[in-house]
Amino acid sequence: MRSRLPFLLITPLLLAGCGAIPSARAPDRPQAASARQPAAVSRPEARKCVTQLGQTGSRFAALPDKFYGAGCSTLNSVKLDGVGGDTAQFSVTNLGVVACPLANTFAGWARYGVDRAARQILGSPLARIETMGSYSCRNVAGTGRMSAHSRAEAIDVAGFVLADGRRISVLGNWNASAEEREFLRTIHQSACKRFGTVLGPEYNAAHRDHFHLEYGGGSFCR
Template sequence: MRRLHLTLRALVIFAVILGLLWTGYALLRQRPQDLPWTKLDLAQPVGLFTGRKLAALTGDRAQCLALLEQAGVAYTPMQRGGGEGQCGYADAVRLKGERGAIGLSPAGVAPSCPVAAALRVWEWQVVQPAAQRLFGQPVRSITHFGSYSCRRMYGRSQGDFSEHATADAIDISGFTLADGRRISVIGDWKGQGKDAAFLHAVRDGACGLFSTVLSPDYNAAHRDHFHLDQAERGATGWRACR
């Protein structure tokens, strides 16, 4: 009798575990972006693995360009260029600013395709919702300090090359709202007002889309911009968000 009781108890526990697993799987099926094996779709909400999937596009230019086209992102592919050695780019694109999209200023910047894809998702899922929530209007343009630059980290003469050396990064310095109001990282990061709240919200939202996000919270070198990049970090896929 005791053995039968233990067997029934084990079956009940197994049934509960199975039910929880099935419920969890059903919930995840409703959000495919939270699963590591599903295909990336730039039009979907940000999921648990969206950032890793975007970073994984480095080295797969054809797939990245196909995702831009699937999402209706207008772009001009750039020819291979840059310096020699560890400098240079092969998958840079210039976003053309499709109808209703946020413009980049200066407009000629051409980051790598994975960075461009993440920028558009950041715009759709993070920047514009935050602007509407806090200011009741959209962002018209994003100002930046550039993308490609053949240099080592922090401009040193030795050490690792920056992600800028392969156009896998962009430095964001500010935002202009639809009514012309400007919000800058250097001028508005600190404080308790809506401008500071907006900057912190878009920084935090970028952390789920880029491999590295560095802000004024990181060090003085980033007091005037957000550094966003899609560094490849192998199987671990660790991310930096400061």
């Protein structure tokens, strides 16, 4: 990656709109995204992560490492289509490639955070999580720093479908009935215990329709 450094220094402003997600709705946590260069993950570490993900009962396929240039990469990643629950699997739509450690964190949140809250608060198990994807080669909007999406280390979650057919979306239900409000706030809080950065409707207008769930240390929760 050393050879890409000069290119990186002169191109951040050109990258803001290069992702699948329009930069206008993507001002992620301003001080959080790191500018670190992607580094290959050791094989034992990668294997361990994939083994752990398999133990969650999730449906996925491991993917080869890819470098896309401009600081964007998908390393130690999987294509995640479903995550294991207590008794059934939840499908995950529109996610695509996601970093394996993030997939593991996401699987834990789906099972112990979302599904259990759905049953307790809404009276129905979780069936599906609808996402706006993970990997997107772009900067944090308005900055010269790469978004965690440029490493597939963040997932944007738009909504949830329950086994009884109800659909609860961040946009449509954040301020809806008392039960729906409680459900969305409860799973937002449980996400904050598992992910390094969580952004939702209270953070800014750009996140009115999704939760940004980002892998990493720290505890930025808005």
